[in-house]
Amino acid sequence: MTLEALFAPFGLKAPPLEVRGITLDSRRVAPGFVFVAVPGVPLPHRKPLDGHDFIEDALRRGAIAVVGERPLALPVPYLRVADSRQALAELARRFYGNPDQKLTLLGVTGSKGKSTTASLLHHLLWEGGVGAALLSTVGLRLGRERRPPLGHFTTPEAPEVYAFLREAVDLGLEAAVLEVSSHALALKRVEGLSYRVGVFVSFYPDDHLDLHGTPEAYFQAKALLVERSELAVLNTALPHLDQLRGRPHLLFGPGGEVWAEGVREKEEGLAFTLHTPWGKGEAFLPMLGAYNVENALAALAAALALELPLEGLLEALGRFPGVPGRMEVVQQAPFRLVIDFAHTGKSLEEALRTLRRTTPGRLLLVVGAAGERDPRRREDIGKVAARLADKTFFTEEDHRTEPLEAILQALAEAARKEGGDFVLVPDRKEAILLAVLEAQPGDTVLLAGKGHENTLEKGQEALPWDERAVALWALEVRKEALGQGGKARQEEEA
Template sequence: MTSPTARIRPAAPVPRPLADLAAAFGLAPTRPLPAQAQVSAVASDNRVVAAGDLFVALPGARSHGADFAADAVGRGAAAVLTDAEGAGRLADLDVPVLVVDDPRRVLGPVAAWVHGAPAEQLVTFGITGTNGKTTTSYQVDHLLRALGRRGGLVGTVETRAGDQVLPSRLTTPEAADLQALLAAMREHGVDALTMEVSSHAIAMRRVDGVVYDVAGFTNLSQDHLDFHGDLDAYFAAKAELFTPERSRRGVVVVDDAWGERLAATATVPVETVRTLPAAPGAPAADWTVHDVAPAGTGSAFTLRHTDGRTLRTATSLPGGFNVANAALAAVMVLASGVPLAEVTAALAAADGLSARVPGRMEVVAPGDARDPRVVVDFAHNTDALELALAALRPTTAGRLVVVFGATGDRDPGKRGAMGAAAVAGADVVVVTDDDPHDEDAAAVRAAVLAGARDAVGAARAAGRAPELVEVAPRADAIRRAVLDAAPGDTVLVAGRGHETIQEVGGVDLELDDRVEARAAVRARAERNTSA
C-alpha cells in the first residue's frame, strides 16, 4: 500500500498571504493575523504536512483533525483552518488559526486558490461510471498525447505528473492532494489532465475546486451500495459531475437506462454516444457506432454523428464494452474542441485507441498448442464479470475458466449474483478470495458459492454442465486453474487487476494476480518439459 507521504507537490510553490486567503473565503481568525503570515500549500493529513502548509483540521466520525494539529505544526504547518469545535481545542497553538463553519466544503476551493487555480490552466477531462473509467481515461490520455499534448493522468492504477509516476492509493485523491498534484503537473509542463472521478470522490468533495472542461459517463450498475445505500443515490452522486459546478460539458454513453436518464437530466450541454441498438422509442444519439469488425486483439469501428461526420478507428482491447470505452474517449476529445480531422490523423498515427491498461484484459500468456491463454482483468462486480466473460468467449476454442471472489466489507448483496454470472458465462468456475478485509474469508466465499450453486442447477437443467470448485488462498486457485487448463482454454483471473496488495484481517499481503499467473505459466512449462 502506498505510504501517506507519497504525495506529489510543486517543487517551487508561490506563497500566498494568509490575510488574502481569509478575506477571499470569509475565514475568521481567532486572533489578529501577523502581516507577514503566508501559506504555500494545503494538507488535510498531518502526516504529509511540510513547512509552510495550511493544515485543514476536519471533523471526523471517530476523531477531530484538530487533535492532530500540534503534530502538523511540528512538521512545519504555518497555520490551521478548522471549525469552531476544532478551534476550541487549539487555544494554545502558536500559529494562526482560521475558523469556518464547514471546512470540508471549502477545502478544495481553498487549496485551488493557494496553488493559483492550476486546473484552470489545463484542459481537463473527468470520467465517471461503474465500469470502464480506467480504460477510458487511458484511451483519452493516449489520444491527447498523439495530438501532441503533454498529458497528466490521475486514476485507480497510477498517478502521472510529467515524468513522475506514483501508484494510486485512491481512485481520486483527497482535495488538498489533488490541487498540489495539479500544481506539480503545471510545473512539469502538463497541459491536459485526464482523471477518473469516483462516486466517493464526488460525495466526499475530493474534486471540489475543479470544473472539468469535459465530463464523461461510461455506464452504471450495482456497486458501492455499502456506501451509497441504493442505486438512485449512487446515480445521483455520479450525476452531480454533470452540473455547472463541476463541468462545462459532458459526453454520455446511453447504452443503458442510466445513461439515458443522465443525458435527460444533466444541467450542462451533453453529447450522447450509443454503441448498441436503441430500444423502441429511445431518443436518437448524437454519435452512434457502426461496422464493428475484429481487428487484431480488439475491434475496428466507425463513429457517425447525426450531422454526417464520421470517424473510423479501432481499439486493441477485446469486447463490445471496450468499443464503448474507446468511442467515449474519442468523442470526449472531440467535445473539447479538437477538430475531427486532427483527431482522425492522430488516431491513424497512433494505431487507434491502443493504450494498454494494466490489469484490464491484460494477456499474461497468449496460449499456444501446449498452453492455455491467461488473462487478468479488474472485473469486480456482476456486470463487469459478465462482460469480460462474454468478450473472451468468441476467441476461446476450448473451455472458459474463471477465477474470482468477492470483496469483504463491501456490498454483500452482489456476491450471489457474481457467482451466478460466473456460472452463466464460464465452463469452469473457481471461487476463491478477493480482498476479505475484516470479514471471514470463508463466509464471503460461501455467499458467492450459494449463488453459483443455484445457477449450476439451472445450467444443468438446460443441458450445460459447468464445473464449480472452491480453492483458497487465491494464489493456489490461480495456480490450479492454469495447471489444470488445456490448450485452447482461456483462464480469466478476475477481480483485482492491477492491485498488488490483498488485505486479510487488517494485514496487507503482497499479491499480484499477474505475478501469480506468470508463475503458474512457468510451472506449467516446467511440467511440460519434464513430462
C-alpha cells in the same frame, strides 16, 4: 505559502509560519503541515473513523495548525469550519496556487469504463499534439512519464489532486484528464474544479449503494460532473438523460451524433465504422470486449469536441497500447491468460461473455469479493461465476477487516444455488497457480478483481501485490513442472 496567507480568506489571523503541506491523514503529517480533521463516512458494514480523534497524533507529528468542525481549544491555530471536506479542497487549491485555472480539464465518470475511457482520451490527446496529464485508477501520466496510482481510490483526496495538477502546470502541460468517481464528487475530493469537457460513460443503478444509499443519489453524485462542465459528452443509454441535456452536450452511442456501425470482434481487437458530425471513417481498437467500443466512442467524441482532426484520431486509436489490468492478455497460447479488473457481477458477466466468444476450450476463473463493500456483490459474483465459467477458484480480494472465510462461504453459497463447479482457495497466489496448472490448450484463464492494483488488503495491512507478476510466476512454475514431467517419462521409458 505562509499560514497567515492560507487562512486569510477564512478570516482567521494566523502567524506567518511556512506551510509545508495539507492532509486529512494524521499519519502523513510532518513538521509544518496543516491537519484537517474530517468526520468519517458512515457505511453499513463498519463504524466510521473521525479525524477529530486523531488531532493529538497530528500535533505530536508536528502539525502547525488544525482545521475541524468541533469547538476546540488547541495549542496551535485552529480554524473551525462548517464542512471540513469543503475546507480541505479550498485550502488545497489555494496552497497549490489554483493550478486548475492554467489547464484544460477533462473529467470522465461512469459506473464502468472510466479508466479505459480516460486512458484512451489521454492517448488521443497526446498523439494529437496536446501535452496532457492523466489521473486515473490505473496510474498517473505526466506527459510521457508513468507513475503508479495514488493509493487505492479511483480519485485521491483533494490535496493529492491539486498537487498533481500543480506538477502538470510546472511541467508545461496544457491539459489534464481526470477519472472522477462518484465518491470523489460526493466527498468533495474534486471540489472547485470546472471542466472543459465532462464525459459520462455509463450508469448501473445497483453500484455503490453502501455510500449513496439510493440509485437516485448515486446518479445525482455523478451528474455533478456534467453540471461543472462547459460541454457534456453523454451516452445515449444513460437513464434520466433529459436531466443532463440542459447544457451544451454531445451524444454518443445508438441515436447519438457519434456512433459505431458494423462492429467486428477479432482476436487482435475491435473494428467498426465511426460516424460523427465531423465525418466518418474506419476505426480499429486493439482491445478485447465489444463493450470497449462504447469507451472508444466516448473518448473520440471528447477529443473531437476539442477540435482534434478525425483522421489523426482514427490513426491514434489503432496505436492504443491498452490499459493495465483491463482485459490484459498475459499469454495467448497454448491457453490464454487474461487479467481484468471486473469486481462486480455486472462487469464479471461482461468479461466472461466476451472471453467465451473466442475460447474454444474451457473458461477457468479466479475471483473473490472485497470486504467492507456491499455484501450483495458477493451473491452477484458467485451466481455469475457459476453460470458462465466452467470452473471457478474463489479466493481472496481485499477482505480487509472482514473474515475471509465468511466472504468465501457467501460466494460458495451463491454459486451452489446455480450448480456451478468451484473450489475455495483462500490464498490468491495459490488459486492463480492452481488455475494455471489446470489449464489445457484452447482454454482461457481469467484472473478477475484485482487488475492493476498494487496492494492486497488483509486486515489493517495493505500488502504489496502484482497480479501480472504472480501470473508470470505461475506460468514459469507450470513450465518447470511440465519439463520435469517430460524428463521423468523419458527416463521411465528408457
